[in-house]
Amino acid sequence: MSKRFKINKDKEKEAIINDIKEAQADIKVAENFFQCVSDPELIDVAIYELEAKKSRYYYLIRVAKEKGIKKSLKESLIDAMAK
Numbered sequence: 845m846s847k848r849f850k851i852n853k854d855k856e857k858e859a860i861i862n863d864i865k866e867a868q869a870d871i872k873v874a875e876n877f878f879q880c881v882s883d884p885e886l887i888d889v890a891i892y893e894l895e896a897k898k899s900r901y902y903y904l905i906r907v908a909k910e911k912g913i914k915k916s917l918k919e920s921l922i923d924a925m926a927k
Contacts (some may be wrong), residue, residue: 860908
């Protein structure tokens, strides 16, 4: 494997891990929004937003697994949850 290819793979892994961390943060924001709203229309919006954020997160996890980012992903998720 060439050095250039390895660098690109590393950047791709890092980008996916960063996207997963961002998706985790987005889920927390959506959960907080859901907890704060009381208007029935906003509750619907909050539910749809939360489900969309979760869907993106699950997609990114699946992509990471397909690309073999398991160990780095696990370590990154543990670090993100500790914060």
